[in-house]
Amino acid sequence: MILNVDLSADVPIYQQIRDQVVEAIAHGALTEGSPLPPTRTLAADFGVNFHTVNKAYDLLRQEGLIRLSRGTGAVVTAAATDQVLPSDWTARARTLLAEAVARGISPDEVLRTCQTLLTSFGPAKQEDTR
């Protein structure tokens, strides 16, 4: 897994780390049981404080995406088959989609863009259809 942080971006570092792990899981680059690097190692790689990485991992644990344990480290948990989108996700999506439409992009093109993004991390996940 390749992670990058942009120290001068306006997105908080811990959020960038969290987002990239989420995307790696969506892509299938990280699957159930995949280990994440130790906080101190990742922090050293990025040249940031390990507390910052810790915060990202803590977020991911709260979201149920990884499991943390001492000595062992962080591993990705099973995709919980939530089946249901949390209401706050829908609210954030509404805002984001509205932003594009408000700028004059046609709903059709917005939807096509979403589809392209979704298929970009779709194929790796061959759904078990038994």
Place this chain on the structure above:
Amino acid sequence: MILNVDLSADVPIYQQIRDQVVEAIAHGALTEGSPLPPTRTLAADFGVNFHTVNKAYDLLRQEGLIRLSRGTGAVVTAAATDQVLPSDWTARARTLLAEAVARGISPDEVLRTCQTLLTSFGPAKQEDTR
């Protein structure tokens, strides 16, 4: 236009105001030339400081969605027919969509949800097809 702010939400007040204006524009509830309430009026309605509303309006101006002038107030500008989604929008969309997929929601269902949201503010905008 009906705006609401939740003072106890974890989303900043100025961001909530900005988001709701964006959604109103996307819905067509606000169109080119529609006036927004004066900052002090809106602030009084919400029970917040007028500097907070000011910040939201300033954001909307930076995004090119409204025009501000003294004495006259804030009015919605023409949908600029950008035609192109800014790259940072795509990045935010990627993160949001990945979040759903990482939680085990199927890409198909995510796309359907996006489509539903988009059509919810689509119909008001009868595109001029001459």
Place this chain on the structure above:
DNA sequence: AACTTTGTTCTATAACTAATAGAACAAAGG
């Protein structure tokens, strides 16, 4: 011309967040 409306700019303050720093502790594993 005088007055009102409305955005703009300035300083200031309190509470919270982001990031860094260092230290010590606790459990898993070799």
Place this chain on the structure above:
DNA sequence: CCTTTGTTCTATTAGTTATAGAACAAAGTT
């Protein structure tokens, strides 16, 4: 027993959020 790795604690610096009050500048109204 030692190393690895997450957990918790205190502390500091810089930036953000929201409030507060004052003054100014331009547009519109009377």
